[in-house]
Amino acid sequence: MSKPTLLENIHGPEDLRKLSRPQLKQLADELRQFLLQSVSRTGGHLSSNLGTVELTIALHAVFNTPQDRLVWDVGHQSYPHKILTGRREAMATLKQLGGISGFPRRSESEYDTFGTGHSSTSISAALGMAHAARLKGESRKAVAIIGDGALTGGMAFEALNHGGFQGGAGLPDMLVILNDNDMSISPPVGALNRYLARLMSGRFYSVAREGAKSVLKNTPLYGLAKRFEEHTKGMVVPDATIFEEFGFNYVGPIDGHDLDALIPTLENLRQAKGPQFLHVVTRKGCGYSPAEEDPIKYHGPGKFDPSIGLVKSTAPAAQTFTQVFGQWLCDMAAADERLVGITPAMREGSGMVEFERRFPTRYHDVGIAEQHAVTFAAGLACEGIKPVVAIYSTFLQRAYDQLIHDVALQNLPVVFALDRAGLVGADGATHAGAYDIAFLRCIPNMSVLTPADEAECRRALTTAYRQEHPVAVRYPRGAGVGTVPAAELDELPWGKGEIRREGRGVAILAFGTLLYPALQAGDKLDATVANMRFAKPLDKALVLDLAQRHEGLVTIEEGCIAGGAGSAVMEALAEAGVTVPVLQMGLPDEFIEHGDHGKLLALCGLDAAGIEAAVRRRFGAPLALVKPAAA
Numbered sequence: 088m089s090k091p092t093l094l095e096n097i098h099g100p101e102d103l104r105k106l107s108r109p110q111l112k113q114l115a116d117e118l119r120q121f122l123l124q125s126v127s128r129t130g131g132h133l134s135s136n137l138g139t140v141e142l143t144i145a146l147h148a149v150f151n152t153p154q155d156r157l158v159w160d161v162g163h164q165s166y167p168h169k170i171l172t173g174r175r176e177a178m179a180t181l182k183q184l185g186g187i188s189g190f191p192r193r194s195e196s197e198y199d200t201f202g203t204g205h206s207s208t209s210i211s212a213a214l215g216m217a218h219a220a221r222l223k224g225e226s227r228k229a230v231a232i233i234g235d236g237a238l239t240g241g242m243a244f245e246a247l248n249h250g251g252f253q254g255g256a257g258l259p260d261m262l263v264i265l266n267d268n269d270m271s272i273s274p275p276v277g278a279l280n281r282y283l284a285r286l287m288s289g290r291f292y293s294v295a296r297e298g299a300k301s302v303l304k305n306t307p308l309y310g311l312a313k314r315f316e317e318h319t320k321g322m323v324v325p326d327a328t329i330f331e332e333f334g335f336n337y338v339g340p341i342d343g344h345d346l347d348a349l350i351p352t353l354e355n356l357r358q359a360k361g362p363q364f365l366h367v368v369t370r371k372g373c374g375y376s377p378a379e380e381d382p383i384k385y386h387g388p389g390k391f392d393p394s395i396g397l398v399k400s401t402a403p404a405a406q407t408f409t410q411v412f413g414q415w416l417c418d419m420a421a422a423d424e425r426l427v428g429i430t431p432a433m434r435e436g437s438g439m440v441e442f443e444r445r446f447p448t449r450y451h452d453v454g455i456a457e458q459h460a461v462t463f464a465a466g467l468a469c470e471g472i473k474p475v476v477a478i479y480s481t482f483l484q485r486a487y488d489q490l491i492h493d494v495a496l497q498n499l500p501v502v503f504a505l506d507r508a509g510l511v512g513a514d515g516a517t518h519a520g521a522y523d524i525a526f527l528r529c530i531p532n533m534s535v536l537t538p539a540d541e542a543e544c545r546r547a548l549t550t551a552y553r554q555e556h557p558v559a560v561r562y563p564r565g566a567g568v569g570t571v572p573a574a575e576l577d578e579l580p581w582g583k584g585e586i587r588r589e590g591r592g593v594a595i596l597a598f599g600t601l602l603y604p605a606l607q608a609g610d611k612l613d614a615t616v617a618n619m620r621f622a623k624p625l626d627k628a629l630v631l632d633l634a635q636r637h638e639g640l641v642t643i644e645e646g647c648i649a650g651g652a653g654s655a656v657m658e659a660l661a662e663a664g665v666t667v668p669v670l671q672m673g674l675p676d677e678f679i680e681h682g683d684h685g686k687l688l689a690l691c692g693l694d695a696a697g698i699e700a701a702v703r704r705r706f707g708a709p710l711a712l713v714k715p716a717a718a
């Protein structure tokens with residue numbers, strides 16, 4: 088029988104606090120192994136979690152969690168925290184339907200003090216908790232753990248600006264931990280990253296050079312620090328760090344894989360009053376060499392065999408919408424030198440690797456800065472440049488005022504390539520692109536295209552690009568039905584939908600990729616099916632024609648029902664004074680959890696069988712005969 092591991096006996100942080108320092112080190116090894124095996128079986132965020140093993144152990148060893156509050160920024164690195172706080176076995180269900188979330192969730196555990204998923208919120212939330220503790224006379228600490236990528240988000244600096252300032256409320260007892268692994272999903276960009284490297288050279292490198300044991304000797308950051316040491320020779324390095332200028336007591340950088348450094352430092356900081364800032368240096372993918380060598384590939388892998396690592400499948404993979412976009416972007420950039428591509432830190436996810444390689448002078452990764460990305464695009468557009476902002480639907484939520492105030496109000500021709508529109512599967516509610524049709528179509532000057540498949544997506548992007556006003560093209564995660572985009576850069580007729588199936592009784596008006604299950608349902612129901620293509624401008628003539636010729640209409644979209652494309656159809660009918668029964672299908676007024684995308688769609692009744700059943704429920708069967716065509 089194999090010896091029980093230390094990890095098996097950790098049911099909560101109180102068990103961990105009983106362990107000696109050598110045992111904690113053993114626990115770190117076991118935890119890392121468990122993590123690797125577990126994520127390789129479920130898929131999930133791997134490299135970030137391998138990097139936070141020791142930091143998580145040290146935090147739970149020193150702080151009195153859950154009374155002391157830990158807030159994990161983004162939360163994609165919180166798996167060690169989940170494992171140590173009673174969810175070791177539940178890791179087998181990670182990101183699956185009915186299983187635990189890939190992000191901290193208040194409803195999942197009392198140790199998950201704040202729900203995250205979107206970046207750069209942790210300092211604000213921990214600051215709120217720290218001030219609440221003061222107001223309630225409770226003595227506990229609030230700790231924000233934020234990555235170097237997440238720190239590029241403007242919100243993080245808004246919170247630092249507030250946190251270090253002694254207003255009437257006084258200074259908060261809080262700790263910000265910068266988990267600096269010199270990586271975002273892709274290599275980090277910008278002056279902040281350069282500054283952190285300079286901090287390394289000024290404050291850490293000389294120590295690391297002497298302390299030959301440091302794991303940092305093997306990290307890219309060490310190399311960077313060495314380079315910067317040369318650059319900064321003879322320069323005056325300011326005594327105070329930017330974090331001290333913000334009013335925080337800065338400590339570090341320290342080795343985030345060294346429990347002998349982490350634990351005493353955290354113990355000191357736990358006693359300290361006022362805003363504290365600890366700079367910890369870690370290595371993304373630490374302990375699993377394929378992930379250390381290629382942390383991008385292992386940022387969020389699917390299932391794999393850890394003894395082999397991720398291997399390219401030999402089967403031809405279906406082309407994803409993201410790839411269709413990436414190809415289109417390169418083709419359009421080759422055809423029009425005014426095109427500039429912008430990504431807020433999602434180069435790989437948005438399909439822009441090849442574009443950066445081919446058009447480096449027209450490529451901008453602006454960091455995790457969606458608001459800036461949009462206003463930056465507006466500035467470019469003012470000068471006759473043609474910006475294309477590639478952005479996940481869910482992350483565009485961050486930049487709503489920029490969309491309205493900076494782009495739409497000035498009617499600037501910015502193209503929004505909205506990836507991950509609709510449900511995204513394993514990432515769940517935080518990342519679902521559920522609201523974009525509703526929040527975009529109410530903005531004057533803005534148009535919204537909803538291509539049904541890959542070939543149409545390319546044409547929709549070209550159509551959007553050729554307009555003189557802002558246009559969003561929304562498309563989902565992954566592949567569609569497999570239509571092959573043409574090589575040409577041709578357009579769709581502006582504002583026009585098309586009838587894909589003539590039937591009787593009911594007309595289904597599909598917006599986006601749900602056209603295909605709608606067509607299947609249409610066959611069963613002998614219903615008319617239209618591919619609407621545009622949520623705005625809506626093809627009102629088509630809507631009215633279908634309304635006149637059918638007993639009822641069904642609208643369908645992979646987006647929220649409230650305010651979505653179906654609501655646009657209702658508005659058009661009301662405007663024309665046409666009364667016809669309408670069934671609006673889409674995402675219900677609730678947050679849809681993580682799980683397999685197909686299963687989630689079926690649960691929402693948005694697969695072919697669900698559509699057919701809903702139509703029969705609403706309109707009865709057999710359906711009424713078609714009305715005579717309008718004269």
Ligand SMILES: Cc1ncc(C[n+]2csc(CCOP(=O)(O)OP(=O)(O)O)c2C)c(N)n1
Pocket residue numbers: 134135161163164204205206233234235236237238268270271272371431432433455457482485
């Ligand atoms: C608002 C927002 N934009 C983009 C993302 C996508 N995203 C998730 S993790 C990540 C990189 C974060 O880098 P860092 O904070 O350094 O953590 P690391 O992955 O290095 O552990 C990005 C861009 C997000 N979650 N939220």
Ligand SMILES: CC(=O)[C@@H](O)[C@H](O)COP(=O)(O)O
Pocket residue numbers: 161163204272386387436507511514564
């Ligand atoms: C944590 C985060 O926001 C990203 O890593 C996200 O999970 C990526 O999602 P995709 O896999 O859809 O690119």
Ligand SMILES: [Mg+2]
Pocket residue numbers: 234235236237266267268269270271
């Ligand atoms: Mg990082």
